[in-house]
Amino acid sequence: MKAITLRNVYYSFDNTFVLENINLEIQQGDYLGIVGPNGAGKTTLLRLILGIIKPHRGQVLIYGQNPEDYLKSEPIGYLPQRISQTLYDFPITVQELVKSGWKKIKKENFEWALDVFKISHLRKKTLRELSGGQRQKAFLARALALRPRILLLDEPTTGIDPYSMEGLLKILESLNRDFAITIVVVTHDIGTFAHEAKCILCLNRRVVCLGEPRKILKDEYISMLYPERTIFPHKDA
Ligand SMILES: Nc1ncnc2c1ncn2[C@@H]1O[C@H](COP(=O)(O)OP(=O)(O)O)[C@@H](O)[C@H]1O
Ligand SMILES: [Mg+2]
Numbered sequence: 573m574k575a576i577t578l579r580n581v582y583y584s585f586d587n588t589f590v591l592e593n594i595n596l597e598i599q600q601g602d603y604l605g606i607v608g609p610n611g612a613g614k615t616t617l618l619r620l621i622l623g624i625i626k627p628h629r630g631q632v633l634i635y636g637q638n639p640e641d642y643l644k645s646e647p648i649g650y651l652p653q654r655i656s657q658t659l660y661d662f663p664i665t666v667q668e669l670v671k672s673g674w675k676k677i678k679k680e681n682f683e684w685a686l687d688v689f690k691i692s693h694l695r696k697k698t699l700r701e702l703s704g705g706q707r708q709k710a711f712l713a714r715a716l717a718l719r720p721r722i723l724l725l726d727e728p729t730t731g732i733d734p735y736s737m738e739g740l741l742k743i744l745e746s747l748n749r750d751f752a753i754t755i756v757v758v759t760h761d762i763g764t765f766a767h768e769a770k771c772i773l774c775l776n777r778r779v780v781c782l783g784e785p786r787k788i789l790k791d792e793y794i795s796m797l798y799p800e801r802t803i804f805p806h807k808d809a
Pocket of ligand 2: 616726
């Protein structure tokens with residue numbers, strides 16, 4: 573079943589296309605990693621899927637509906653880029669934050685989301701009392717408490733330590749496998765997500781390549797995507 577469809581999607585800022593002719597089909601239960609250099613249009617792509625912005629040409633469909641129609645009855649979980657670093661001093665508690673994602677969060681889903689990210693004990697703490705990793709988990713729990721069928725994560729591993737990162741990867745894998753949540757994750761950790769995601773999209777204004785990680789990790793694609801090839805630890809090592 574198709575969860576997300578983009579057909580001939582174009583988007584521009586100030587008369588410059590930042591996304592061109594994007595065609596993409598994400599099936600229910602997929603786990604897609606999106607990689608690409610800064611400015612490639614990754615965040616813009618997520619915002620199009622969420623209906624926050626509309627394509628200048630082409631079409632975005634969520635389960636066959638326009639995002640705004642879909643969102644009238646169904647939530648989409650979203651972790652915006654750098655949100656936990658930006659809203660670090662927000663004067664609300666974890667519990668208030670997690671409940672703030674949607675009109676009415678069911679108690680069982682709220683408890684489940686706290687439990688998944690192992691932050692139940694932190695519910696009364698304010699955001700400024702948390703470590704960066706804990707705050708990131710609180711924002712992730714906020715997205716998950718909606719019980720969404722689709723989870724969009726924009727660079728969720730930025731700024732968290734390797735231990736938290738490993739935990740996060742396990743959680744995402746379980747949400748995808750055990751709860752059939754469709755996951756789309758924007759990341760610079762291509763080496764890591766190549767082992768996790770079922771499919772990788774290399775984006776640089778256009779779809780550079782799309783497919784299974786083992787196919788995408790071939791040098792020819794990587795060099796097409798990142799001509800300088802400086803940000804891959806396995807290349808520098
Ligand atoms: N609000 C905006 N106004 C003008 N240009 C923007 C705006 N948001 C993003 N852009 C531009 O669009 C391009 C894609 O941005 P973005 O989707 O954030 O890329 P990525 O997430 O891959 O780093 C960049 O060149 C960026 O400068
Ligand atoms: Mg971005």
